[in-house]
Amino acid sequence: MANHTITMQWDEIPENADDLALVQGGAFRTFRCDCGTPLPTRVTAELHAAETNQCTACLGSADEEVVPGFVRRCSACAATGRRNVQLVWEVARGEAEQVITIKLVRGIIDAFPGPFRLSEVADATRSALGLPVGRLPVGPRVRDLLRELEAAGELVMLSAPDELLRGPSVVLYRDPQWQRVPEPSP
Numbered sequence: 408m409a410n411h412t413i414t415m416q417w418d419e420i421p422e423n424a425d426d427l428a429l430v431q432g433g434a435f436r437t438f439r440c441d442c443g444t445p446l447p448t449r450v451t452a453e454l455h456a457a458e459t460n461q462c463t464a465c466l467g468s469a470d471e472e473v474v475p476g477f478v479r480r481c482s483a484c485a486a487t488g489r490r491n492v493q494l495v496w497e498v499a500r501g502e503a504e505q506v507i508t509i510k511l512v513r514g515i516i517d518a519f520p521g522p523f524r525l526s527e528v529a530d531a532t533r534s535a536l537g538l539p540v541g542r543l544p545v546g547p548r549v550r551d552l553l554r555e556l557e558a559a560g561e562l563v564m565l566s567a568p569d570e571l572l573r574g575p576s577v578v579l580y581r582d583p584q585w586q587r588v589p590e591p592s593p
């Protein structure tokens with residue numbers, strides 16, 4: 408049986424590189440597989456990962472190198488590197504989107520008089536729905552909804568980023584804190 412360990416190498420990253428293409432678009436990387444299949448682009452690498460039952464996000468490595476030197480565990484496959492786990496998590500993500508609504512999260516943050524952390528809202532959401540830990544990706548879904556409320560002006564983020572990956576344009580938050588914007592008094 409051929410060995411399908413897919414590895415990624417960084418190309419030269421220009422000073423003025425497009426940050427979105429770099430972080431999310433899979434640009435500035437070269438891929439190869441131990442079996443010798445040519446993988447000229449990120450897309451071909453993802454296809455090869457899928458056909459060899461490996462996660463298409465981390466290409467089977469279980470890690471995700473966001474920028475050179477910054478690695479985090481792959482969230483798409485619960486850091487297993489396996490395609491079947493990734494597919495199960497995709498279904499779970501869809502389910503989380505159905506059950507964790509913006510209305511639910513709004514109700515939960517109403518119970519916090521002061522600032523609150525992502526982890527606190529995620530825990531409260533989990534217990535409101537009676538979900539055991541690890542059953543659904545609650546944290547990522549809650550984070551997306553809180554960012555939505557923030558974009559709508561209902562919340563303001565209080566945290567400074569935990570990590571600046573490429574200056575201030577690509578940043579990382581671990582457990583950010585928000586506060587509700589008080590409603591204008593009549």
Ligand SMILES: [Zn+2]
Pocket residue numbers: 410411412440441442443444455459
């Ligand atoms: Zn291969």
Ligand SMILES: [Zn+2]
Pocket residue numbers: 462463464465466467468469470481482483484485486487488489493
């Ligand atoms: Zn993965």
